[in-house]
Amino acid sequence: MICSQPRRFVALLYAATSLLLLLLAANHYMAGFYQAILLPAVLAPIFLGLALLRWHLDSAYSHDPAAIVALICMGLLIVLQPSTDAIPWRFVPMFFFPLLACLLLPKLGATLLSVSLGIAVLAVHPEELKQGEFLLLMLQYGLGLIIAITFASLPALQLRQLASLSDRDNTTDCYNDRHLKARLKAEIARSRATRRPLGLLLIELHQYESLRHDFGLSSSEQLMRDIVIVLRRNSRAGDELYRFDDQTLLLLLPNTTLNGALVLRERLHRLIQMESECELGPIDMSVTPLTLQPGEQIGGLWQRLRHSCYHTLSERLDQPTDTPTRHDFSPN
Known part of the structure; x- marks a missing residue:
C-alpha cells in the first residue's frame, strides 16, 4: 500500500465517491441519457454504506477489508457504463483506478486488480479498439498503472533504507x-x-x-x-x-x-x-x-x-x- 490509511480518511473517500456518483446520475438524468443512470444510482448507496461501515468500525487488517468491494464496484462502473459522448467517459477514471487500488490494497493485489480491469475493458469493448481516443486512453491507463506501482513501492524502499540504518530489528524491536x-x-x-x-x-x-x-x-x-x-x-x-x-x-x-x-x-x-x-x-x-x-x-x-x-x-x-x-x- 502507499501508506497505512486511517479508517476515517478511507470512509471520507468512499463518501465522496458516493456523492460523485449521485451527481453523475443526476447529470445523466438532466441530459436525457436515461440508460446511463442505473449503475451510478445503484452504486452510490453501496459506497455510502461502505463509508458508514468504515467510519464506525476499526479493522485488525493491514488494509481496508471493504476495499475489494469498492474497487470491484468502480471497475463495474468503468466497464459497463454506457457511453454518453464521442469519447467514452468511463475510460477517463481508468487513469486514476490503479492509484486508488494501490492506496487501498497491497501492491500485488492492486496490480492484479488493475490488470484485470484493463483485460475486462478490452474483452467487453473490442469494437472500440479502432478508435484513436480509446487507444490513447488505454496508454494513459498503462501509464497510471506504472506510476501507481512505482508510488506504492516507495514506502517499502524507504523502510528498507531506514532498517539498514537502524540499530533495531523491525519485528521484535531487539537490537540487531x-x-x-x-x-x-x-x-x-x-x-x-x-x-x-x-x-x-x-x-x-x-x-x-x-x-x-x-x-x-x-x-x-x-x-x-x-x-x-x-x-x-x-x-x-x-x-x-x-x-x-x-x-x-x-x-x-x-x-x-x-x-x-x-x-x-x-x-x-x-x-x-x-x-x-x-x-x-x-x-x-x-x-x-x-x-x-x-x-x-x-x-x-x-x-x-x-x-x-x-x-x-x-x-x-x-x-x-x-x-x-x-x-x-x-x-x-
Whole structure:
C-alpha cells in the first residue's frame, strides 16, 4: 500500500465517491441519457454504506477489508457504463483506478486488480479498439498503472533504507547484528580492563523455517516476538537481547560466568516452554551458552557465534571448528 490509511480518511473517500456518483446520475438524468443512470444510482448507496461501515468500525487488517468491494464496484462502473459522448467517459477514471487500488490494497493485489480491469475493458469493448481516443486512453491507463506501482513501492524502499540504518530489528524491536558488533567490542574491552567474565546465550528456534513454510512469515515472526517478550520479562537487569539472525536471538550477559549462563539457560528455557505457544506443537529450540575466551577478539568471538548455530552447520561441513557443546531442547 502507499501508506497505512486511517479508517476515517478511507470512509471520507468512499463518501465522496458516493456523492460523485449521485451527481453523475443526476447529470445523466438532466441530459436525457436515461440508460446511463442505473449503475451510478445503484452504486452510490453501496459506497455510502461502505463509508458508514468504515467510519464506525476499526479493522485488525493491514488494509481496508471493504476495499475489494469498492474497487470491484468502480471497475463495474468503468466497464459497463454506457457511453454518453464521442469519447467514452468511463475510460477517463481508468487513469486514476490503479492509484486508488494501490492506496487501498497491497501492491500485488492492486496490480492484479488493475490488470484485470484493463483485460475486462478490452474483452467487453473490442469494437472500440479502432478508435484513436480509446487507444490513447488505454496508454494513459498503462501509464497510471506504472506510476501507481512505482508510488506504492516507495514506502517499502524507504523502510528498507531506514532498517539498514537502524540499530533495531523491525519485528521484535531487539537490537540487531549491526549494533551487536559494536556492543561486543565495547564489552570485550570492558571485560579485559575489569577482568570480569562475559557470557552469552544463543536461543535458536528450530521450527522457524517450518512455521514460515506451513503457516507464513507472520506465524514464525509472531512466535519469535512471543519468545522475546518472555526473555525480556525474565532476564536480569543489565542483560541485552539481540536478533542475531532470522531464527536466532542472542542474550548478552555481562559479568556472567559459564555456570551463571547455564543456570539462566535452564530458567529461561522452562519459562519459554510454559509461556509461549507454537502452531507446530511443543517449541523445538536450542539454548547454547558461551563465554569470552582468554585473548579472544571480536573476530574470533563472532565466528564462534556463527558456528554455534545449528542452521549454519551445512555451510561449514568441510570446515571443522572447535565449537562449544550444544544444549538442545527438542520436544520429547
